[in-house]
Amino acid sequence: MATAARARRACLHGIHEALGATFTIRDGWEVPLRYAPGDGELEALRGCAGILDLSHLGTFKAQGPAAGASLDAALTGADPDGPASAGPASSLPVGRALRARLAADAAPATIYRLGDEEFLVVTSAADRRSAIGTAHGAIPRWEGIIDATESIALIAVAGPRAEEVMRGVVESGAGMPAALLPEDNAPGGEDCGPDVLCGPGLLRRLRDGAAVRATACGHTVILARERVGEADCLMVFCGAEDAIDLWEMIAERASTLAPGMGPAGATPVLTACGLAAWSALAAAAQE
CATH class of the missing domain: 3.30.70.1400 (Aminomethyltransferase beta-barrel domains)
Structure with a gap:
């Protein structure tokens, strides 16, 4: 009798376990479905920022x-x-x-x-x-x-405060003209070298539907941006060996920011989100 193939696990699986994730099998991968009951994760994506592991793509x-x-x-x-x-x-x-x-x-x-x-x-x-x-x-x-699915991790930070969270993570990136929005009066102190933008300027100018090489917390990454409905989404493609450090550094950066305010009071800036919330956000964007 044939046995079912074991589901793959992405390099961040241990992080999700430590955060108490509930897992599901999606296209042969064991992925976090949610970290807590209720709609808190979807609300985070809409109101503050959520961090997601999309490495199964x-x-x-x-x-x-x-x-x-x-x-x-x-x-x-x-x-x-x-x-x-x-x-x-x-x-x-x-x-x-x-x-x-x-x-x-x-x-x-x-x-x-x-x-x-x-x-x-x-x-x-x-x-x-x-x-x-x-x-x-x-x-x-x-x-x-x-x-390169097994060797590249994909971390997404999405929501209205995504750019704010990533300002302390992304250090610099390639100034590819086609990837950038024009800017006439750039703030001073953002010169990182020829054809290179410092992190804040890169995040401010990176277009939807664009990607550039960048550095984040000392790691070489590809930084991309897309809009999922009304949510700003910054995608970080990194080596699988760097994924845990980047996830932890993003979370650490977010912990230094002022919390948001929701109906129940202060809410964290960054919330770990599973595929249930991400799928709901994407589905709402298509309506």
Whole structure:
């Protein structure tokens, strides 16, 4: 009799256990569903900020001179509600993102262009296998796509105070023009070098549907921004080995900020949120 495959666990699983998470199995991964009963986590995402582990999502690196053309061939249609301008991957400006389907029956994936010949592709966990197969099938000889799901962690900080929380975490980042909002009168004291923005300026100017290389608490990361409904969401892609330190540093930074005020009094700035709250936020955004 065949035994069921054991669910995968992301590198932050121990953190979630320590926080008392209730887990569920989602597309072969054991992920935190919620940390407490009630709607507190959803309210945090809407009123202050929530921190989420989205490391179960499929994450691929596409590199090499054929990367753009291969992704173009795999696309079956762009999502008109995506966070950035639609169009083939090969025509994306460096620093911008595209929402598109890599297979006809797949959910829209997010394709970030990080360099002339470098992309980061994020799919749903369920579409992980079909996405890599489709991209490889577009140009059979191309071997520049790497499934990096197990080696890259994804931490999201979302809500109206997300940028405030991340100001003490993100130190600097690449000043990619296409990824940045224009700014005429930048505050003084934010010069971090040629083509580099200090953390506050980067967070202030980073567009929705954009991603740049950055440093956060001494770690090399990719910082992306998207809007989920009315919620500002900052996504931090980091090496799996750095994820625990970054999660703890984000939480430590948030603990130094003034609490919010809710119907029941003071509320924490940052709340750990599970997939139940995240799914509810995303569903409300589509209504």
